[in-house]
Amino acid sequence: xxxxxxxxxxxxxxxxxxxxxxxxxxxxxxxxxxxxxxxxxxxxxxxxxxxxxxxxxxxxxxxxxxxxxxxxxxxxxxxxxxxxxxxxxxxxxxxxxxxxxxxxxxxxxxxxxxxxxxxxxxxxxxxxxxxxxxxxxxxxxxxxxxxxxxxxxxxxxxxxxxxxxxxxxxxxxxxxxxxxxxxxxxxxxxxxxxxxxxxxxxxxxxxxxxxxxxxxxxxxxxxxxxxxxxxxxxxxxxxxxxxxxxxxxxxxxxxxxxxxxxxxxxxxxxxxxxxxxxxxxxxxxxxxxxxxxxxxxxxxxxxxxxxxxxxxxxxxxxxxxxxxxxxxxxxxxxxxxxxxxxxxxxxxxxxxxxxxxxxxxxxxxxxxxxxxxxxxxxxxxxxxxxxxxxxxxxxxxxxxxxxxxxxxxxxxxxxxxxxxxxxxxxxxxxxxxxxxxxxxxxxxxxxxxxxxxxxxxxxxxxxxxxxxxxxxxxxxxxxxxxxxxxxxxxxxxxxxxxxxxxxxxxxxxxxxxxxxxxxx
DNA sequence: GGATCCGTTGTAGCT
DNA sequence: AAGCTACAACGGATC
Numbered sequence: 001x002x003x004x005x006x007x008x009x010x011x012x013x014x015x016x017x018x019x020x021x022x023x024x025x026x027x028x029x030x031x032x033x034x035x036x037x038x039x040x041x042x043x044x045x046x047x048x049x050x051x052x053x054x055x056x057x058x059x060x061x062x063x064x065x066x067x068x069x070x071x072x073x074x075x076x077x078x079x080x081x082x083x084x085x086x087x088x089x090x091x092x093x094x095x096x097x098x099x100x101x102x103x104x105x106x107x108x109x110x111x112x113x114x115x116x117x118x119x120x121x122x123x124x125x126x127x128x129x130x131x132x133x134x135x136x137x138x139x140x141x142x143x144x145x146x147x148x149x150x151x152x153x154x155x156x157x158x159x160x161x162x163x164x165x166x167x168x169x170x171x172x173x174x175x176x177x178x179x180x181x182x183x184x185x186x187x188x189x190x191x192x193x194x195x196x197x198x199x200x201x202x203x204x205x206x207x208x209x210x211x212x213x214x215x216x217x218x219x220x221x222x223x224x225x226x227x228x229x230x231x232x233x234x235x236x237x238x239x240x241x242x243x244x245x246x247x248x249x250x251x252x253x254x255x256x257x258x259x260x261x262x263x264x265x266x267x268x269x270x271x272x273x274x275x276x277x278x279x280x281x282x283x284x285x286x287x288x289x290x291x292x293x294x295x296x297x298x299x300x301x302x303x304x305x306x307x308x309x310x311x312x313x314x315x316x317x318x319x320x321x322x323x324x325x326x327x328x329x330x331x332x333x334x335x336x337x338x339x340x341x342x343x344x345x346x347x348x349x350x351x352x353x354x355x356x357x358x359x360x361x362x363x364x365x366x367x368x369x370x371x372x373x374x375x376x377x378x379x380x381x382x383x384x385x386x387x388x389x390x391x392x393x394x395x396x397x398x399x400x401x402x403x404x405x406x407x408x409x410x411x412x413x414x415x416x417x418x419x420x421x422x423x424x425x426x427x428x429x430x431x432x433x434x435x436x437x438x439x440x441x442x443x444x445x446x447x448x449x450x451x452x453x454x455x456x457x458x459x460x461x462x463x464x465x466x467x468x469x470x471x472x473x474x475x476x477x478x479x480x481x482x483x484x485x486x487x488x489x490x491x492x493x494x495x496x497x498x499x500x501x502x503x504x505x506x507x508x509x510x511x512x513x514x515x516x517x518x519x520x
Numbered sequence: 521g522g523a524t525c526c527g528t529t530g531t532a533g534c535t
Numbered sequence: 536a537a538g539c540t541a542c543a544a545c546g547g548a549t550c
Contacts, residue, residue: 152547153527258529308528317528382529389530428545435545438530449529512543519545 003095003189004029005088005125007104008036008077008284009112010134012061013234014068016178016287018130019103024182028100031189033091034069036062038081041111051409052220053377057232059215061285064233066208073185078194079211082203084115088123090200098189102127108139108326109416135322136175136289136315137164143327150327152432154308157320170300178290227375229270230279230412237280241294244275245311249298256309261451262382263368263459270376275311279378279412281318288315318418325417332420334401334429341429343518345392345399352396355501356387357406359463362493362500363442364476365452366390368463375463377412382450385426389440392427393515395507400427428515436515439508443476466497 004023011017023029043050050058066077080087092099106129107116116129131138142148142160151157165173197205206214215221230236245252261273280286295311298304307313330337355361359370369383379387384407390396391403404423408414424430446454453459457475461468467478469489474481479493479500486492493499 155527155548256529260529313528385529431546432527435527435530435543437543437545441531444531448531451529516544 002028002100003031003033003098004186005091005099005102006032006034007084007088007102008034008065009104010107011105011284011287012036012065013237013285013287014065014072015181015234015238016133016290017181018133018179019105019128020185021179021182022128022130023101023103024185026101029186032073032075032186033078033095033099033189033192034075034185035078035080035087035091036065037084037087038079039084039111039115040082047218049409051377052218052223053228053410054412054414055215055218055220056224056228057230057279057377057412058283059211059220060232060236061234061283062211063208064235064285068234069185072182074187075185076188077208078197079206079208080201080203081206082201085118085122086201086203088119088125088127090197092123092125093200094197095189095192099125101125104129105133106131106140107134108322132176132289134284134288135319136292137161137319137323139322139326142323148327150324151320154313154316154320157316157323158307160323161316161319172296172300175289175292175296178287178293227270229268229376230276230378232279232283232285234280234285237277237286240275240277240280241286241291244277245291245294245298249301252295252298252311253302253304255311256305257314257381258309258449259451260380260382261453262380262386263365263450263452269459269462270372270378272378272380274380276378282413282415282418288318291315321421322417324421332404332416334399339424339430341431341519343393343427343429343515345397348398348402349396352501353391353398353402355498356391356396356398356403360498361390361396362479362498363390363395363504364460364464364467364478364497365444365450366442368460371463373407373410377410379411384422386440386442386450388423388426390442393436393511394439395442395502395504395511397507397511397514400424400429403427436519437512439512442504464497466491 006019006023014020023032047055062077062079069075069077088102102125107113120127131140142164151160161173165175168174194205194207264273277286277291281288292312292315304310307316324339325331328337328339334340356370359367361367366387369379369387373379388403391398392400400423404419408419425432428436440450441448444450444452457472460475467475470478470491471485474485478497491497
């Protein structure tokens with residue numbers, strides 16, 4: 001009688017899950033204990049670190065994972081709320097020598113690495129944390145290669161990829177194929193009941209239904225109803241992968257990120273012009289390797305775009321940022337972080353921060369994007385450029401960490417390595433190719449790189465209904481409209497919609513000078 | 521070692 | 536309509 005603990009840590013999925021596949025083919029293992037841990041260090045002791053959209057998305061992913069487990073065995077997901085080391089030691093206490101292995105995934109974040117180390121050292125259970133599950137590269141192995149250098153451009157990360165996965169004759173990196181979802185799982189250990197674990201554990205133990213009750217009490221289902229757009233779960237992730245990538249080779253092959261629209265006019269304005277797969281990758285219900293593989297299949301059919309603009313390019317950036325987040329100390333800080341220039345951001349201005357966060361800056365593009373973020377948990381990457389430039393070096397001159405924290409709470413695809421990377425980059429402090437004088441105009445015209453819709457401005461009208469009747473001529477700068485136009489549009493600036501927070505041209509000029517001065 | 525090149529996605533104004 | 540140029544000009548890699 002032997003049991004394996006399968007800890008779904010960053011991969012909430014059955015496909016391409018090395019820990020799961022190993023357990024399934026291990027003849028020593030008779031039963032599986034599939035667990036998920038809500039770590040208060042990550043979600044907050046009162047779940048305060050996650051916005052309600054994120055919590056709801058997480059819940060739906062867990063619910064789907066539970067259903068998929070139940071469909072394959074007499075088994076269910078057990079959800080703990082507490083410290084992972086304590087969870088593992090209480091399981092050991094309860095099941096003792098019946099447990100012969102713990103399998104989970106490698107986690108590159110500082111807290112995650114600590115936890116893994118403690119479990120390996122203290123838990124008395126042989127533990128294996130599979131690498132290359134949340135990323136394509138084995139991060140630790142890549143960093144330990146002789147001559148490893150922090151990659152800071154597409155060329156450099158492509159070089160690292162080339163060394164790890166030499167290209168085939170057609171010029172594709174030879175990346176290991178994603179693992180197929182096992183046909184059957186193993187049952188839960190005999191005589192194991194949820195209730196019996198509680199005696200040994202100071203935190204909470206949940207089935208999916210009791211977790212639903214808990215989350216209902218937090219009000220996350222009611223508060224997210226109106227804007228909730230991305231349904232969580234591996235099932236949904238695989239459907240979206242099929243719809244957006246596998247069945248659309250033409251779309252994949254012409255995909256060039258800067259050409260995609262940051263605002264759009266589809267029937268549902270929440271539906272991205274990009275694949276919209278990032279939330280599923282971040283939470284691990286879609287394997288990044290699986291996505292790479294599906295893109296490659298399309299690319300093999302004919303001419304296609306390439307890095308950095310292609311979908312593979314986007315994934316290469318993700319790998320690059322993951323490597324950096326592991327190799328650069330203090331990745332999430334402005335102190336002792338070699339990737340972070342010292343800029344004098346001064347003291348926070350709470351009113352500016354709050355206007356930005358709530359989408360009340362008086363700049364319709366910025367406000368529409370921020371309200372989309374709040375409602376749906378997602379924003380196009382170019383939109384993220386616009387709002388982060390606006391908050392930091394462009395207009396409001398607020399510290400990038402403030403914006404990062406708002407994103408971290410609200411974005412469904414929030415991911416420690418990537419969120420910090422993007423803020424370091426977009427605020428201009430990181431030595432990537434972002435010359436600080438390259439500013440985005442928050443009031444773009446039709447030619448803007450943001451690819452906003454300047455013809456109908458449907459995106460603005462959707463997210464800022466107060467401007468619904470405003471003529472396109474003034475929609476990005478409504479305060480410039482004559483009073484009679486404002487009256488006719490039913491929206492008086494300063495009353496129904498805010499005056500602009502500041503003079504955008506003067507602020508940009510001043511900030512540019514200040515940024516330059518900070519560099520010396 | 522100094523010059524040159526290059527970097528995921530800028531803007532404004534002109535032709 | 537796409538493509539050019541001026542704007543102002545970083546910093547690391549490469550030649």
